[in-house]
Amino acid sequence: MFRKKENSHRSFKELGPIIAFLSLAAFTAVLNPRFLTPFNLQTLGRQIAIFGILAIGETFVIMAGGGAIDLSPGSMIALTGVMAAWLMTHGVPVSVSALLILAFSIGVGVWHGFFVTRLEVPAFIVTLGTLTIARGMSAVITRGWPIIGLPSSFLKLDQGSIIGIPIPVWILVLLGLIMDFFLRKTIFGKHLRAVGGNETAARFSGVNVNRVRMITFMISGFMAGIAGLIVAARLSQGQPGVGSMYELYAIASAVIGGTSLTGGEGSVLGSIVGASIISLLWNALVMLNVSTYWHNVVIGMVIVVAVTLDVLRKRIRG
Amino acid sequence: MKTVLRARKILKRFPGVVAVNGVDFEVYEGEILSLVGENGAGKSTLIKILTGVLQPDSGEIEVMGEKVSFKSPLDAFSKGISVIHQELSLAENLTVVENVFLASEVTRGRRTLFSRVSMEEMNSRTKELLSTIKARFEPDTLVSKLTTAEKQMVEICKALSKKPKVIFMDEPTSALTISEVKALFEVIRDLKRRGISIVFVSHRIEEILEISDRIIVMRDGKRVATMNRKDATVDYLIKAMVGREVEFFPRVDTNPGEVILEVRNLKWRDRVKGVSFELRRGEVLGFAGLVGAGRTETMHLIFGIEEPEEGEIFIKGKKVEIRSPRDAIKLNIGLIPEDRKLQGLILTMSVKDNIVMPSLRHISNFGWILNERAEEKLAEEYVNLLKIKTPFIHQISENLSGGNQQKIVLAKWLSTNSDILIFDEPTKGIDVATKAEIHKMIRELASSGKGVIMISSELPEILNLSDRVVVMWEGRITAILDNSNRQLTQEEIMYHASGQSKKVMV
Ligand SMILES: Nc1ncnc2c1ncn2[C@@H]1O[C@H](COP(=O)(O)OP(=O)(O)OP(=O)(O)O)[C@@H](O)[C@H]1O
Ligand SMILES: [Mg+2]
Numbered sequence: 001m002f003r004k005k006e007n008s009h010r011s012f013k014e015l016g017p018i019i020a021f022l023s024l025a026a027f028t029a030v031l032n033p034r035f036l037t038p039f040n041l042q043t044l045g046r047q048i049a050i051f052g053i054l055a056i057g058e059t060f061v062i063m064a065g066g067g068a069i070d071l072s073p074g075s076m077i078a079l080t081g082v083m084a085a086w087l088m089t090h091g092v093p094v095s096v097s098a099l100l101i102l103a104f105s106i107g108v109g110v111w112h113g114f115f116v117t118r119l120e121v122p123a124f125i126v127t128l129g130t131l132t133i134a135r136g137m138s139a140v141i142t143r144g145w146p147i148i149g150l151p152s153s154f155l156k157l158d159q160g161s162i163i164g165i166p167i168p169v170w171i172l173v174l175l176g177l178i179m180d181f182f183l184r185k186t187i188f189g190k191h192l193r194a195v196g197g198n199e200t201a202a203r204f205s206g207v208n209v210n211r212v213r214m215i216t217f218m219i220s221g222f223m224a225g226i227a228g229l230i231v232a233a234r235l236s237q238g239q240p241g242v243g244s245m246y247e248l249y250a251i252a253s254a255v256i257g258g259t260s261l262t263g264g265e266g267s268v269l270g271s272i273v274g275a276s277i278i279s280l281l282w283n284a285l286v287m288l289n290v291s292t293y294w295h296n297v298v299i300g301m302v303i304v305v306a307v308t309l310d311v312l313r314k315r316i317r318g
Numbered sequence: 319m320k321t322v323l324r325a326r327k328i329l330k331r332f333p334g335v336v337a338v339n340g341v342d343f344e345v346y347e348g349e350i351l352s353l354v355g356e357n358g359a360g361k362s363t364l365i366k367i368l369t370g371v372l373q374p375d376s377g378e379i380e381v382m383g384e385k386v387s388f389k390s391p392l393d394a395f396s397k398g399i400s401v402i403h404q405e406l407s408l409a410e411n412l413t414v415v416e417n418v419f420l421a422s423e424v425t426r427g428r429r430t431l432f433s434r435v436s437m438e439e440m441n442s443r444t445k446e447l448l449s450t451i452k453a454r455f456e457p458d459t460l461v462s463k464l465t466t467a468e469k470q471m472v473e474i475c476k477a478l479s480k481k482p483k484v485i486f487m488d489e490p491t492s493a494l495t496i497s498e499v500k501a502l503f504e505v506i507r508d509l510k511r512r513g514i515s516i517v518f519v520s521h522r523i524e525e526i527l528e529i530s531d532r533i534i535v536m537r538d539g540k541r542v543a544t545m546n547r548k549d550a551t552v553d554y555l556i557k558a559m560v561g562r563e564v565e566f567f568p569r570v571d572t573n574p575g576e577v578i579l580e581v582r583n584l585k586w587r588d589r590v591k592g593v594s595f596e597l598r599r600g601e602v603l604g605f606a607g608l609v610g611a612g613r614t615e616t617m618h619l620i621f622g623i624e625e626p627e628e629g630e631i632f633i634k635g636k637k638v639e640i641r642s643p644r645d646a647i648k649l650n651i652g653l654i655p656e657d658r659k660l661q662g663l664i665l666t667m668s669v670k671d672n673i674v675m676p677s678l679r680h681i682s683n684f685g686w687i688l689n690e691r692a693e694e695k696l697a698e699e700y701v702n703l704l705k706i707k708t709p710f711i712h713q714i715s716e717n718l719s720g721g722n723q724q725k726i727v728l729a730k731w732l733s734t735n736s737d738i739l740i741f742d743e744p745t746k747g748i749d750v751a752t753k754a755e756i757h758k759m760i761r762e763l764a765s766s767g768k769g770v771i772m773i774s775s776e777l778p779e780i781l782n783l784s785d786r787v788v789v790m791w792e793g794r795i796t797a798i799l800d801n802s803n804r805q806l807t808q809e810e811i812m813y814h815a816s817g818q819s820k821k822v823m824v
Contacts, residue, residue: 187678187686194675197664204623204661205675205730206647264666 013258016313017273020306021280028284035287042166044283046158046234049168050227051275054246055253056179057223059271060216061123062254065196065263070112070217071127073224073250075134077243080105080228082138084154085147085238094154102225108134109221113214123217131247138240147238158233168230172272175226179219180268188215196263249278252303258310277306320347321383322483322515323368323399328377330363332717334709337363338374339539345484350506350516352526355536355559356749357721358707361519362404364536365486369401370394382483392421400477404488404519404720404747405659406469410462415444417461418476447475451505465609467498474505484515489720491520492747495609495775503529521721521749522776523552535559560751572785572802575599577635578769579651579738581620584629589615591793592629597738597769602760604784604801605773606811612793613773614656617740621653622646633738647676652736654727656743656773662727665716669708670697672715673729700729705752720747728756732763739763740771745779757783777808789814 029035054073061070080101087097108130115126141147160167183189194202195212203209227246232238255261256277257270281302285295325343329336338360345351353361366372368379370388379386381397388394391401408417415437424440425433444457453471461469470490477485487506491499506516506529520526526533533550535543535558543558556564579597584590589612597603605613619626622640631638633649640646646653655661663672674693679685681692697711704725708718715726724747731739741760745753760783764770774780780787781804789797789811797814799806 185688187682187688190671190675190678190688193667193671194664197666198660200661201664202675204643204653204655206642206644207675208642208644264664 014267014270014273016310017256017258017270017277017306021273021277024277024280024284028280028287032287035284038164040283040287042161042164044279045169046166046230047279047282048272048276049166049172050230051246051249051253051279052172052272053175053223053227053230054250055257055271055275056176056268057220058247058250059254059257059259059266059268060179060183060192060219062251062259062261063192063196063263063266064213064216066199068116068123068213068216068263069127069251070220071124071247072108072112072130072134073220073227074243074246074248075131075138076105076108076221076224077228077231077246078138078240079134079141080225081232081235081242082141082147082238082240084229084232085150086141088151088154089147089149094151097154098229101229102222105221105225105228106218107221108224109218110214112221113217116217117210117213135240135244138238142238142240144240146235146240148236150232150236150238155233155236158230171226171230175223176268176272183266183268188212192216193264196260196265250275252307253278256303256306256310278303319349321345322347322381324380324383325368326378326380328364328367328379329375330360330367330372331375334713336539338367340377341536341539341541343368343534343541345515345517346532347483348510348513348515349531350510350518350529352518352520352530352533353536354519354521354526354533354555357725357747357752358719359536359559359749360539361536362488362719365401365403365488365517365519368394369399369486371401371403395480395482398481398483399486400480400482400484401486402470402473402477402488402490404492406466406473408461408469408472411460413458413460414448414455414464414472414475415440415457417472418444418447418457418479420476422479443479444475447478450478451475451508452501466493467495467501467609470494470502471505478509482514484517485509486517488519489521489747490518491522491525493743496777498609499525521747521753523555523750526550526555527552537561556750559749564751564754566754566757566782572600572602572764574601574785575767578633579620580632580635581616582630582632584616584619584626584631586615586619586624586626589793590619590626593790593793593795594629595788595795595798597771599737599767599769600764601785602764602770602772602783604780604787605771605790606775606777606780606787607790607815609775610792611790611815613790614742615793616790617653617742617771617773620646621651621740623653647734647736650735650737651740652676652731652734652738653740654731654742654744656746658724658727658746662730663715663723665714667715668712669701669706669715669718669726670694670711672726673697673700673733676730676734696733697729700733704729704732704755721749721752724748725752732759736768738769738771740773742773743775744772745774745776777811780811781806781808787811791815791817 034040058070061068084097084101087100088094112126115121116123158168162170191207191212194207195209199209231242253274254271257274259266281299285298321344323345328338328341330338341364355361367374370391370393386397419440423435425435441457451471451474455468461472490502494502509516518529527550530547533545534541537559576599577596578599582594584593593616607613618624620631622642622645625641631640638649670693674696677696681689681696683689694711701711706725707722715723728744745756748756760770772783784801787799787801787806788795796817
């Protein structure tokens with residue numbers, strides 16, 4: 001009665017998005033050979049790194065289900081960048097500043113987690129609040145002007161590279177490996193899936209639901225902090241206006257990569273592939289000389305089409 | 319006799335299983351037909367095919383001699399085929415009327431999506447339907463406020479509103495108490511008198527013998543026997559279902575040991591009003607009572623789902639604070655909850671992942687890194703032990719039959735090796751043979767020195783398994799009865815469960 005069929009359950013879900021990514025890349029490369037220059041590929045890699053890091057954090061939050069979502073990362077990029085720039089231009093050493101920023105962004109995650117788990121405020125609202133507050137705070141700190149004059153050692157965080165690969169890409173790979181391990185190989189990961197699948201049953205099984213949710217927001221906050229530092233190093237300044245709408249790209253990346261908005265399902269690799277597709281689109285539109293006015297229109301449409309295709313694919317497989 | 323519904327050579331495959339394997343099926347006018355068989359025999363799948371929920375891989379269906387092909391449940395409705403599924407499917411946030419007329423709202427004038435609905439008309443029709451089945455709640459009650467039995471009445475009304483020729487009922491009694499089952503049977507007999515055929519599924523042999531005119535038995539996706547009520551006996555029926563004899567209610571000698579759990583004066587809202595009892599190692603303590611007596615709530619307090627407002631809990635003589643199921647699990651308590659879909663299972667996860675969930679901490683490396691091999695080993699062990707019918711342990715739990723899902727919940731907690739096990743309606747929806755296995759297992763757990771609490775609405779189960787029986791009524795314990803020689807009777811328990819003893823005492 002009981003047969004063992006090893007591994008038959010593991011279909012490779014990321015395959016579709018990966019093929020989409022490669023086809024789009026090939027298409028662009030054919031139309032514009034400059035796409036394959038090292039300079040352009042490095043630029044693309046840096047962009048993928050930012051969206052990828054944010055998408056991983058977003059995936060953790062969304063996977064916990066119950067409508068959980070984090071709308072703050074875009075504004076948090078601006079705020080952490082501005083704060084980092086302020087600290088560094090006020091004599092705080094680079095490493096200390098970076099650590100303070102990361103601690104702060106994890107703290108913001110704790111703040112979100114507190115409202116969501118203890119006070120049962122919807123995540124959408126709490127993080128929408130942060131979206132506005134963080135953007136506002138960046139303007140308050142800078143009075144609207146960028147903070148310039150960052151130490152050159154800090155700028156390497158974005159502009160440096162190892163064996164020709166930009167440092168942000170290395171950071172993405174490192175964080176990706178760690179987070180993938182957390183998600184697939186630890187009790188926390190399994191508990192996260194359980195909470196997203198059926199919160200009540202998870203609780204009845206002894207899962208500490210609140211702690212799981214709290215950790216997801218902390219991860220997302222941390223990821224936004226990392227991305228904020230990289231962006232500040234890229235611009236060589238603290239910019240209050242940077243990163244707007246990035247949270248939406250992060251959410252879209254996660255969903256394109258197979259994260260279910262109702263929770264319980266998602267993968268790190270998928271989010272990175274999703275982020276790669278969106279970054280590549282930006283890049284391709286520039287490479288193909290599409291007028292910038294059209295960029296948002298095209299990207300919006302691609303997001304809808306990509307997610308629709310994915311939904312259809314799932315329905316056919318049943 | 320006129321044949322209302324006839325199906326030929328119905329076949330349905332799922333990955334790894336042939337759920338329904340070339341089954342012929344017929345329903346005569348105005349008969350009560352029971353469809354029986356083990357968990358996973360294919361009963362629900364067959365019903366889903368005959369009512370348009372699933373499409374067969376092959377086979378044909380006729381209604382009143384006319385060939386039909388159902389693309390959706392609506393097609394089946396329009397031909398007079400209604401169904402009440404194993405898992406009730408009402409919109410909890412809507413009222414009774416709204417549910418009865420969901421997607422078939424009565425409108426003023428022509429019906430479009432935006433026509434005004436005629437509330438008075440729907441209300442009065444629902445009232446009429448409710449009174450034909452003698453239901454005693456108002457059409458404008460919110461469904462979430464109803465008991466399971468009442469929800470079922472709403473489902474029946476919903477079915478009746480479509481003026482059906484046949485109503486399929488997939489395990490309608492599995493969540494009902496004895497008196498509720500009686501009421502349901504009255505309704506079923508009344509429907510029969512009005513010429514409506516009923517197809518009834520149940521795992522309780524007494525019910526089948528009481529209500530059926532005819533019985534069809536399925537095993538492993540095939541139809542293996544058909545009999546008229548007058549030819550059916552308990553033994554014959556069970557043998558047809560299981561393919562062998564089953565031994566019931568094993569007698570195991572018990573000698574209760576030290577007190578392992580003591581509860582003093584637990585109070586919670588108006589559901590638990592000062593409950594005290596003790597549980598000893600080596601005994602099965604039965605909890606009897608009507609629905610709403612506060613049995614489940616009491617156990618939820620012990621398991622940390624809710625925190626008691628007053629009262630104390632002692633484990634092995636030591637006072638403990640249990641704030642969450644996590645705390646309870648650390649104290650070696652396990653709870654097999656009554657609602658498998660809501661509380662017991664994460665339907666989107668695999669059989670294996672569900673089984674190992676509460677044991678993860680023990681079988682993982684360093685207490686936090688998963689050990690896939692150990693998980694598979696544990697899951698396989700319990701899948702075999704409980705004969706969970708699944709093509710592979712990585713199957714998504716949602717795809718298992720109702721009874722097999724219930725077995726996953728049991729496996730999940732049996733594998734934790736807890737000292738105190740609380741079973742809340744453990745054999746709900748479980749077939750006779752497996753039920754006997756589970757009964758044996760519960761007795762063995764007690765013999766091996768564990769303390770077992772068992773809530774059940776099936777009195778035979780309570781009477782045969784428990785060493786002592788706690789009877790609850792409206793949040794209070796009305797009696798704790800000794801049953802060490804199996805001397806208790808149903809009447810005695812019912813007397814206390816209906817609160818009569820309380821009235822006499824006061
Ligand atoms: N959607 C599905 N995907 C895969 N397998 C399925 C699916 N639905 C049912 N099955 C399988 O088909 C078989 C028959 O299931 P079915 O639900 O019809 O059994 P049943 O007789 O109703 O059992 P029970 O008494 O436990 O309710 C089972 O082995 C089950 O695992
Ligand atoms: Mg069934």
